[in-house]
Amino acid sequence: MGEKSTQKKRYILETARKVFMEKGFKKVTMKDIVEACDISRGGLYLYFESTNQIFLEVLKLESEEADDVFSDSIKEDATAADILLLFLREQKKELLRRKDTLTQAIYEFYFDNSLPKKDNVLKKQFDSAVKIIEKLIETGVENGEFLCEDCKGTARNIMFVLEGLKISAQTIGITAEAVDREILFILRGLGVEE
Amino acid sequence: MGEKSTQKKRYILETARKVFMEKGFKKVTMKDIVEACDISRGGLYLYFESTNQIFLEVLKLESEEADDVFSDSIKEDATAADILLLFLREQKKELLRRKDTLTQAIYEFYFDNSLPKKDNVLKKQFDSAVKIIEKLIETGVENGEFLCEDCKGTARNIMFVLEGLKISAQTIGITAEAVDREILFILRGLGVEE
Amino acid sequence: MGEKSTQKKRYILETARKVFMEKGFKKVTMKDIVEACDISRGGLYLYFESTNQIFLEVLKLESEEADDVFSDSIKEDATAADILLLFLREQKKELLRRKDTLTQAIYEFYFDNSLPKKDNVLKKQFDSAVKIIEKLIETGVENGEFLCEDCKGTARNIMFVLEGLKISAQTIGITAEAVDREILFILRGLGVEE
Amino acid sequence: MGEKSTQKKRYILETARKVFMEKGFKKVTMKDIVEACDISRGGLYLYFESTNQIFLEVLKLESEEADDVFSDSIKEDATAADILLLFLREQKKELLRRKDTLTQAIYEFYFDNSLPKKDNVLKKQFDSAVKIIEKLIETGVENGEFLCEDCKGTARNIMFVLEGLKISAQTIGITAEAVDREILFILRGLGVEE
DNA sequence: CATGAATGAGAGTTCATTCAT
DNA sequence: GATGAATGAACTCTCATTCAT
Numbered sequence: 001m002g003e004k005s006t007q008k009k010r011y012i013l014e015t016a017r018k019v020f021m022e023k024g025f026k027k028v029t030m031k032d033i034v035e036a037c038d039i040s041r042g043g044l045y046l047y048f049e050s051t052n053q054i055f056l057e058v059l060k061l062e063s064e065e066a067d068d069v070f071s072d073s074i075k076e077d078a079t080a081a082d083i084l085l086l087f088l089r090e091q092k093k094e095l096l097r098r099k100d101t102l103t104q105a106i107y108e109f110y111f112d113n114s115l116p117k118k119d120n121v122l123k124k125q126f127d128s129a130v131k132i133i134e135k136l137i138e139t140g141v142e143n144g145e146f147l148c149e150d151c152k153g154t155a156r157n158i159m160f161v162l163e164g165l166k167i168s169a170q171t172i173g174i175t176a177e178a179v180d181r182e183i184l185f186i187l188r189g190l191g192v193e194e
Numbered sequence: 195m196g197e198k199s200t201q202k203k204r205y206i207l208e209t210a211r212k213v214f215m216e217k218g219f220k221k222v223t224m225k226d227i228v229e230a231c232d233i234s235r236g237g238l239y240l241y242f243e244s245t246n247q248i249f250l251e252v253l254k255l256e257s258e259e260a261d262d263v264f265s266d267s268i269k270e271d272a273t274a275a276d277i278l279l280l281f282l283r284e285q286k287k288e289l290l291r292r293k294d295t296l297t298q299a300i301y302e303f304y305f306d307n308s309l310p311k312k313d314n315v316l317k318k319q320f321d322s323a324v325k326i327i328e329k330l331i332e333t334g335v336e337n338g339e340f341l342c343e344d345c346k347g348t349a350r351n352i353m354f355v356l357e358g359l360k361i362s363a364q365t366i367g368i369t370a371e372a373v374d375r376e377i378l379f380i381l382r383g384l385g386v387e388e
Numbered sequence: 389m390g391e392k393s394t395q396k397k398r399y400i401l402e403t404a405r406k407v408f409m410e411k412g413f414k415k416v417t418m419k420d421i422v423e424a425c426d427i428s429r430g431g432l433y434l435y436f437e438s439t440n441q442i443f444l445e446v447l448k449l450e451s452e453e454a455d456d457v458f459s460d461s462i463k464e465d466a467t468a469a470d471i472l473l474l475f476l477r478e479q480k481k482e483l484l485r486r487k488d489t490l491t492q493a494i495y496e497f498y499f500d501n502s503l504p505k506k507d508n509v510l511k512k513q514f515d516s517a518v519k520i521i522e523k524l525i526e527t528g529v530e531n532g533e534f535l536c537e538d539c540k541g542t543a544r545n546i547m548f549v550l551e552g553l554k555i556s557a558q559t560i561g562i563t564a565e566a567v568d569r570e571i572l573f574i575l576r577g578l579g580v581e582e
Numbered sequence: 583m584g585e586k587s588t589q590k591k592r593y594i595l596e597t598a599r600k601v602f603m604e605k606g607f608k609k610v611t612m613k614d615i616v617e618a619c620d621i622s623r624g625g626l627y628l629y630f631e632s633t634n635q636i637f638l639e640v641l642k643l644e645s646e647e648a649d650d651v652f653s654d655s656i657k658e659d660a661t662a663a664d665i666l667l668l669f670l671r672e673q674k675k676e677l678l679r680r681k682d683t684l685t686q687a688i689y690e691f692y693f694d695n696s697l698p699k700k701d702n703v704l705k706k707q708f709d710s711a712v713k714i715i716e717k718l719i720e721t722g723v724e725n726g727e728f729l730c731e732d733c734k735g736t737a738r739n740i741m742f743v744l745e746g747l748k749i750s751a752q753t754i755g756i757t758a759e760a761v762d763r764e765i766l767f768i769l770r771g772l773g774v775e776e
Numbered sequence: 777c778a779t780g781a782a783t784g785a786g787a788g789t790t791c792a793t794t795c796a797t
Numbered sequence: 798g799a800t801g802a803a804t805g806a807a808c809t810c811t812c813a814t815t816c817a818t
Contacts, residue, residue, distance in 0.1 A: 005802075024305055026220045029787060040804045045789070104305050110365035111218055111298050123366035153379045160358030160376060161351060167361040168354065171304035172317035182354060185347045189383070199777080225812060234779040239814075393781075412693055414608045417808060428783045433810070492693050498753035499606055499686050511754035541767045548746030548764060549739060555749040556742065559692035560705035570742060573735045577771070587798080613791060622800040627793075 009047050010061075012037050017058045021100060025055055025108035055109055059121050062102065080140030081192060084133070088186070091162055092179045095169045104170050126163075130155045137190065147191030158186055203241050204255075206231050211252045215294060219249055219302035249303050253315050256296065274334030275386060278327070282380070285356055286373045289363045298364050320357075324349045331384065341385030352380055397435050398449075400425050405446045409488060413443055413496035443497055447509050450490065454513075468528030469580060472521070476574070479550055480567045483557045492558050514551075518543045525578065535579030546574055591629050592643075594619050599640045603682060607637055607690035637691050641703050644684065662722030663774060666715070670768070673744055674761045677751045686752050708745075712737045719772065729773030740768055 015037045019028055028051050034044050048054045078086070094101060110122055134155035140146035148154050161182060168174050209231045213222055222245050228238050242248045272280070288295060304316055328349035334340035342348050355376055362368050403425045407416055416439050422432050436442045466474070482489060498510055522543035528534035536542050549570060556562050597619045601610055610633050616626050630636045660668070676683060692704055716737035722728035730736050743764055750756050 008802085026302075027306075030789090031787065041788095042790075042805070043803055046802065049789090107301065107361065107365060108220075108305065111302065112221075114367070120366055126362070126366055150379065150382070153375065157355060157376065157379050160362065161354045162358065163361055164354030164357030164359075167301065167357055168320070171301060172314055172320055173308070181347065182351065185344070185351050188344075188347075223812060224814085235813090236780065236815080237778055240777070244813090396781085414690075415694075418810085419808065429809095430784070430811075431782055434781065437810090495689065495749065495753060496608075496693065499690065500609075502755070508754055514750070514754055538767070538770075541763065545743060545764065545767050548750070549742045550746065551749055552742030552745030552747075555689065555745055556708070559689060560702055560708055561696070569735065570739065573732065573739050576732070576735075611791060612793085623792090624794080624801065625799055628798065632792090 005047070012039075012044065012047055013054065013058050013061055016054050017062075017102070020055060020058060020105040021102055023105075025051070025105040026112075028105075052109075052113070055105065058102070059106070059109075063121055063125065079145060080136050080143060081145045084136050084140070084190075085187075087133070087136075088183045091165075092176070092183065095165055095174065095179055096176055098169055103166055107167065107170070126159060130159050133158055140190070145192070154189065161186065199241070206233070206238065206241060207248065207252050207255055210248050211256075211296070214249060214252060214299040215296055217299075219245070219299040220306075222299075246303075246307070249299065250313075252296075253300070253303075257315055257319065273339060274330050274337060275339045278330050278334070278384075279381075281327070281330075282377045285359075286370070286377065289359055289368065289373055290370055292363055297360055301361070301364070320353060324353050327352055334384070339386070348383065355380065393435070400427075400432065400435055401442065401446050401449055404442050405450075405490070408443060408446060408493040409490055411493075413439070413493040414500075416493075440497075440501070443493065446490070447494070447497075451509055451513065467533060468524050468531060469533045472524050472528070472578075473575075475521070475524075476571045479553075480564070480571065483553055483562065483567055484564055486557055491554055495555070495558070514547060518547050521546055528578070533580070542577065549574065587629070594621070594626065594629060595636065595640050595643055598636050599644075599684070602637060602640060602687040603684055605687075607633070607687040608694075610687075634691075634695065637687065638701075640684075641688070641691075645703055645707065661727060662718050662725060663727045666718055666722070667769075669715070669718075670765045673747075674758070674765065677747055677756065677761055678758055680751055685748055689749070689752070708741060712741050715740055722772070727774070730771075736771065743768065 012033070016028075016033045019032055019036045023032070030044060030051060031041070033051070033054065034041055037044070048057070094103075106122060110120070130152075134152050137146055137148055137151045137154055141148050141151065165174060165179060165182060206227070210222075210227045213226055213230045217226070224238060224245060225235070227245070227248065228235050231238070242251070288297075300316060304314070324346075328345050331340055331342055331345045331348055335342050335345065359368060359373060359376060400421070404416075404421045407420055407424045411420065418432060418439060419429070421439070421442065422429055425432070436445070482491075494510060498508070518540075522539050525534055525536055525539045525542055529536050529539065553562060553567060553570060594615070598610075598615045601614055601618050605614065612626060612633060613623070615633070615636065616623050619626070630639070676685075688704060692702070712734075716734050719728055719730055719733045719736055723730050723733065747756060747761060747764060
């Protein structure tokens with residue numbers, strides 16, 4: 001598969017991504033993707049053999065780009081509290097976008113695909129996020145920004161709350177105010193008064 | 195609809211419930227339910243017209259019975275901490291059962307069905323749970339069992355953590371130890387040392 | 389499946405039989421049979437799940453009916469030579485019908501389906517035919533109609549010649565005269581002069 | 583077409599031959615051959631336009647080489663009986679190789695392609711084999727090796743038996759012993775006692 | 777009420793064949 | 798000559814849904 005095909009593959013993945021955002025994972029058929037990409041039925045099979053495979057590759061692309069975004073958005077002189085707040089606001093934005101997100105598709109995908117740990121991108125992301133937040137809180141505690149006895153536990157708690165907010169956003173619906181309330185609760189728990 | 199039909203309807207719902215527990219929501223077809231119930235294809239349509247409707251009625255049944263269970267399991271002389279712990283342990287059990295639960299099916303169902311609030315059973319349950327926990331914490335605070343400044347906020351936080359644990363159990367998988375850690379974190383946040 | 393369906397099943401098998409006679413085995417698709425039967429796509433799947441299964445059942449039907457034909461066509465006072473000749477002429481007729489026969493389909497089917505011996509109808513038929521012919525020759529020898537030292541060997545030889553004629557009829561083509569020549573050769577081998 | 587192309591054509595035919603031996607005729611697709619040859623899809627079409635044409639050319643090659651083989655293997659001082667035995671043993675070997683042969687593919691090919699006689703390689707080979715065997719038997723009779731009244735008829739009979747054995751080997755399966763039995767039967771028919 | 781045969785739409789998948797490069 | 802991406806026709810198979818009995 002030459003360079004040209006790599007471009008097309010990428011085009012398909014980006015188009016499929018939109019389809020997954022719209023319809024979740026399960027409802028999406030090869031035909032949906034074929035039509036969204038405006039290519040031929042057989043053409044898609046030259047690149048991918050199932051929605052499953054396509055979704056996995058979409059996720060891979062996603063995580064690669066996510067990493068870039070992360071490192072970019074942190075200023076050099078930012079305090080731990082700044083960064084945490086930035087992170088939480090980013091999550092909030094994502095949460096409230098709702099349909100315009102892969103969240104639902106990702107959940108649906110993992111419902112059916114109990115991948116071995118090493119392939120579970122979701123778990124990797126969760127764990128790495130916990131570690132980053134933990135570091136952040138530790139730094140904040142050292143700088144006197146945060147009060148916290150169990151940094152790891154708090155980091156984990158924050159991530160589970162975020163997961164809870166995410167799934168709630170997709171199911172029972174959630175308002176910006178509700179998210180703010182939770183963010184505030186978290187910050188207060190770290191002794192941040194504002 | 196006579197009594198006989200009511201019985202049959204209930205039989206179908208109970209059987210369908212098992213199917214949903216096994217396969218989630220989206221994957222379940224009318225055919226699956228017909229076969230599980232061992233009734234005729236046409237027969238099912240006499241009572242229900244879609245898996246959607248069936249699932250909604252399964253949920254209704256579920257919530258009716260859930261209330262009963264709740265009130266039963268609380269002893270008269272139980273302290274607030276006892277009851278909270280009981281609740282959390284119940285949730286833990288449910289979490290770890292994983293496949294033997296309607297959880298996944300419920301999530302899948304709500305992914306596609308943004309029902310008006312009044313019909314969103316999930317939201318109702320969430321809100322009512324928050325209220326109960328809030329009351330519980332208030333009582334605990336009054337009795338000197340708990341330390342807590344923002345009872346409502348804490349109650350909400352607990353529920354979001356539980357949601358986060360629930361969805362994590364279905365997607366990235368979660369161990370009993372991980373759940374215990376979170377429960378402990380919650381209790382410590384309430385000033386319970388043990 | 390009630391009586392009605394049994395009738396339809398039989399109808400499908402009989403129709404499919406014609407299709408197999410026309411096109412052989414491999415070329416026949418479920419769609420071909422659906423169209424020949426003038427039923428719906430899904431309808432066929434109610435009765436059969438593959439052309440393979442259909443063909444096997446066609447063969448079963450075939451062999452059941454074949455047995456009847458056999459016993460019918462033998463008169464009480466027929467001599468061994470009469471019966472043998474009758475049999476050979478029957479085979480000749482079958483041979484020359486060529487396209488109007490399941491022969492080709494059967495060969496094609498067995499090319500791909502190396503069934504365990506007990507299910508190999510073809511082998512069963514071959515072996516039972518050998519036995520019958522052997523008996524026939526023995527009887528003929530006893531009656532002084534035939535001259536033969538190795539009845540079993542001769543019976544086998546006859547059957548292989550017939551197989552050879554059959555496959556030749558389907559591939560290189562064969563004339564009525566050629567078949568007659570072979571039949572004559574066989575009879576002369578048995579000392580029958582005519 | 584230059585020499586280079588001729589070489590490539592031959593390479594394709596030899597590779598395709600292996601594919602046909604493995605899968606028969608009908609199941610083989612242009613794709614199969616493209617992949618086996620490790621050339622481009624379009625490339626194959628430069629030389630051949632269908633599996634049909636390819637198979638025909640494979641057969642042509644086959645028959646050219648077959649002739650060579652024949653003449654090679656006969657020693658100068660061999661008796662007619664020797665040569666006949668040699669021929670029959672060669673056939674036996676071929677028979678028992680089963681899958682490693684073009685036999686099945688050839689049959690499948692001719693099932694669908696009722697070629698005009700002049701192009702029917704199979705028929706040519708059959709007829710020429712009959713003639714050779716006839717000559718052989720005549721020579722044997724002259725030398726006192728064989729007893730035979732109808733040399734042509736016997737030659738034909740032998741060929742049909744061989745065809746019968748060949749098709750049986752492909753369909754109902756056949757053992758080395760069964761083949762030996764038939765060969766012996768043929769030889770005894772020629773008065774060869776051993 | 778209940779049955780289950782029947783229909784037809786639609787998803788998945790594979791290949792022969794073409795054609796721009 | 799050679800490539801291989803692209804197309805579209807053709808097949809397989811599964812279900813939601815209807816309807817005569």
